[in-house]
Amino acid sequence: MSVEDKERPWERDSEVLYASDRQEPCHLHSRSPAEQELNSHYLLSSHPKPYKESWIQEVPSIYMNTLRVLPRLSASRTLLKSPVKAIGARRTFFTIIQQGQEGWRLSFGRNPTQLKPGIALNIPVYHEIRTVDLRESSISIPDLHGYTIDNVPVTLSGSLFFRITDGYKACFQVSDLYDNIRNAGTSSMRAVLGTFSYDQVIGDRNELNKQLNNVIGGSIKNWGVEGTRFEVQQFKPANREVERQLELQMEAERNRRKQLLDTQAQINVAEGHKQRVILESEGLLQAKANEAEANYTTVVRNAEARQQQSILEAAAFAKQVGEVAQSIAADKGNITAEDRQRALEALVELRRLEQLKAIASGKGNSTYFFGDLASMGGSPAAYNIDFAQNRKHGLETLESGGKVDRFTAV
Structure with a gap:
């Protein structure tokens, strides 16, 4: 030294x-x-x-x-x-612009020249260099008193995150960037808060953050600053009395909602009972309709079956009549109308005998029905009890294989 x-x-x-x-x-x-x-x-x-x-x-x-x-x-x-920094006069002729920053060099206070990160010439007295931080920064806005749209006094605080996009405007179009951003944020917070109710802020704070970011970002855009986001840190009533009134209001709202839910539940139960009765009646109606349709179908099918049975029986009977008539006219060679009539009477008589046999086979049966008087000989004996007993005896004899005369058997 x-x-x-x-x-x-x-x-x-x-x-x-x-x-x-x-x-x-x-x-x-x-x-x-x-x-x-x-x-x-x-x-x-x-x-x-x-x-x-x-x-x-x-x-x-x-x-x-x-x-x-x-x-x-x-x-x-x-x-x-401040993010805008003025570098004072130095004895060195060089200045380093850091990464993430931007420099503006003035020559005797005018003619700004943009400087990129790196080494820049800085002549004392002649040059003045201002640096701008282009990284994202934040400003905290302390407790701010305001009113919601429903006249509730509240206290609000938050942080505004921003980024400088135009270093020239940030350096030369605003004097104190930080204070101006904070003032713009304070006035915008009061204005935006006045458009929300207390319940809206409590229920959806993200919407308040979005509105604040849009409003504040629009007001600071002319300074070359972009608002990236806004975060509400604290939101509460202004004093204890307001908080107590809000608690009473919320309790009343909860009771109202409970009553509304109970009433709605009763309505739902009644509606369910109504729907159940309607569905049951519709089910019964459909069951009756199905039953009637089934009965109708059964009757129609039975009638068709009986009709078909009658047709088949008539065809079989006609065939039997033809065969019997042919056997009667075997000696003649030709079947006449008389032969057919005799064959028909013989078959009818045979059927009648079968019916009488079925009647006689009944247990404890004491009532009998007979044909016309001609078939019984046309005598008054047809109405006699003894005659009826004889006929019954004749039928029993026929069943056992014996022989009786015509009037006794028939």
Whole structure:
């Protein structure tokens, strides 16, 4: 270290301050108060010149170094607050633009030139460089008092997430980007909150987030900023009295819904009973209709069967008449009408005998029905009980294989 550096430690410290290209304000506060007091004592005591003379001679140098440090201190504090950063004058001629940032270089305060990430020329006094952070950032909006559309006082807080899309507008069309975004968000939150009811916010907070993002994003779009999303962090009544009234209202609403559900349940039960009765009656009606249809079909089928049976029996009887008539006229050769008549009478008599046989076979049967008087000989004996007994005896004899005369058997 040279003698000049030992004699002027404040200039050596300022050299260390400006030697780094990093934009970190921690270098301004790297010296402790004890070190500053020690350096001040060294300044006043170790200088080879007389105290008064050395102090007067060193004042211009101290003043110039102070002027160089103060702008850097102001710029460094600005870096911590805003995404738009102004880089102060440096003794180096180069500045590094970090990845995810964008730089704008002014020449004597005008003619802005865009700078990409990397090394950029920065001539002191002539150039001024402002950097813009293009990454997504957020602003927290603290508790905000407002009213819903149903006049409920509430407290709302949230965070707005945004991204700078146009660095030129963010640098040169708005003075303090962060404060303006926060002010726009505050006024928009009150306006949007006034369009929602308390129950709507409680039931669907995502819709409130979407509306806030659209409204705030539209108001900050002219500054080259895009609102990515808004997240409501806290939403509650403004005071305890309002909260108690809301609890009573919600309890009344729950009771109303319970009564409505009970009434609807009773209506559903009655409707179910009605539908059950209707379905049962329709089922009975359909069963009766099916039964009647079945009976009708049965009667028709039985009639058709009897008709077919009669046709078949008539055909068989006619065939028997023909065969009997042919046997009667076997000697003659030709069948006459008289032969057919005799054959018919013989077959009828045979059927009658079969019916009488069936009647006589009945147990405890004492009533008998007979044909006309001609078939019984035309005598009054047809009405005599003895005659009937004889006929019964004749039938029994025929069954046992005996022989009787015509009047006794028939």
